[in-house]
Amino acid sequence: MSTIIVTGTDTGIGKTVFSAGLTRALGATYWKPVQSGLDEATDSETVAHLSGRPVLPEAYRLQLPASPHLSAEAEGVEINLARLAPPPVEGPLVIEGAGGLMVPLTRQHLFLDVIAGWKAPVVLVARTSLGTINHSLLSLTALRSMGCTVAGVAFVGDEMADSRRTIAEMGQVRDLGRLPFLADLTPDALVAAFKAIDVAAIRESL
Template sequence: MSAVIVTGTDTGIGKTVFSAGLVRALSASYWKPVQAGLEEETDSEAVARLSGREVLPEAYRLRLPASPHLAAEAEGVEITPDRLALPQVAGPLVVEGAGGLMVPLTRRLLYVQVIAGWDAPVVLCCRTALGTINHSLLSLVALRAAGCRVAGVVFIGDEMADSRQVICEIGKVRDLGRLPLLPEVTPATLAEGFAGIDVMAIREVL
């Protein structure tokens, strides 16, 4: 099995849409270890709809749309690292984290610590809006401090060429392309938008 981890600089930046496109491009399976919030379409349901690929059941499904540590506490659930071990599947596996790297899964366990334990290449999704340089570089520092292998960064949003250049030069990281904001997210529009992503470079690190 070869896995790639998709994380981001923040929540709500398009990690799930990117993950769906990557799952489809790699003919991979998908896993979202912790889902917090069940009232609307979950990330796993969105990826299944957009990719048509295998989606593995979450290790934790929590009703409250909040930080995983708080959502788990609200239900009296304890998130334990042993249940977050990477599942064994045939072929590539795309794993999507929750929110940003410093999101707490418990009051003692951060998501970046779990990602480091997986020992798999990480793709960092970054906004292209104002503030992305600071958020992206801080996230890269956090990943490397934890010992994670960074495959590269993906930008999501309108083009901001200077920000991309600065992040990649100062952060010493590979630019894996940009996924534009899609006015309507469908399998067809996602495939079209994914033309700007360097899928081959991601394949190389698997």
Template sequence: MKPIIVTGTDTGIGKTIVSAGLAQALGATYWKPVQSGLEEETDSEIVARLSGRPVLAEAVRLKLPASPHISAEAEGARIDHASLRLPKAEGALVVEGAGGLMVPLDDETTFLDLFARWGAPVVLVARTALGTINHSLLSLSALRARGVPVAGVIFSGAAAPRVEQTIVDMGRVAHLGRLGHLDPLTPETLRTGFEDIDMAAIRATMEAA
């Protein structure tokens, strides 16, 4: 079974919550290759808390909460993207990117380059708010141009049926469900929220990739 990669149309749209839900639902291990920002709870810590699943150590940990290439520069370092390889895990593996597809690892390399090299299927997390059609279709186009397999889109936010349908129709992609606002956000409410996510389609993509 191939890993499943979680990316988004932007930062702060719920990728980490979706990653935690996927790890929980798949009984998977989670890995965040690059973490920028260490002062607050990290994405790995959030996923561990919400999913109860094993979490692998990040390959790169940077203090400054900024684009990874800028965070690395602030520490006088450079990210060796060539060394970022998918780790071996027992069972399924959920991998979370940083920000969107075009977030740089250095001045020449983006997360999209990394995903294309890995060849694992991607779940795109997209807002339902204004502007999401443009961001989502651009992201899907970029993934396809690089030959990255797309499992589908998980929407984040309040229901917007017309917007969601436009994205899946024009983007020629599967609608994997929508995760609404969870309050409180707990392992239990996350599990309930994921009852609306098409896990069968995600598993099938991971097995077929």
């Protein structure tokens, strides 16, 4: 099974939209193992709509829109890391993490611990706005400290060429391209915008 992990430098930066575009571009199956917050459309529902590809059910669906450890505690649920093993699928599998790397799943384990255990290449999604250099370089350092293979960094937002260059050079990582903010977020608009992403480089990492 070919698996690619999509994680982010923070929450709410466009990681799910990127995951939808990548899932469609790879002809993959999508899986978000832990979903916190069910009041609005879930990430899985968004990806299903935008990608038109198969979406696997979450291992944990938690009501509270908060860190998974807190959401789970609010419902009296204990997240069992054994349930977060990637399920077998035919073809590529895109796994989207929850928030950033240091998001706690339990009081003892971070999402980074699980990502490292999956032993699959990681795409780091970063915003282009102020603070992204710091957040991106810290995230890259954390991934590599756990032995993770980084396929590259994909950016979301308005163009900030110097920030992208600085992250790629100082982080010694491939710039996979940039997705702009899409005012009209439709499947066709995402397909068109995703042409700016180096999907071939991501395929090489699988």
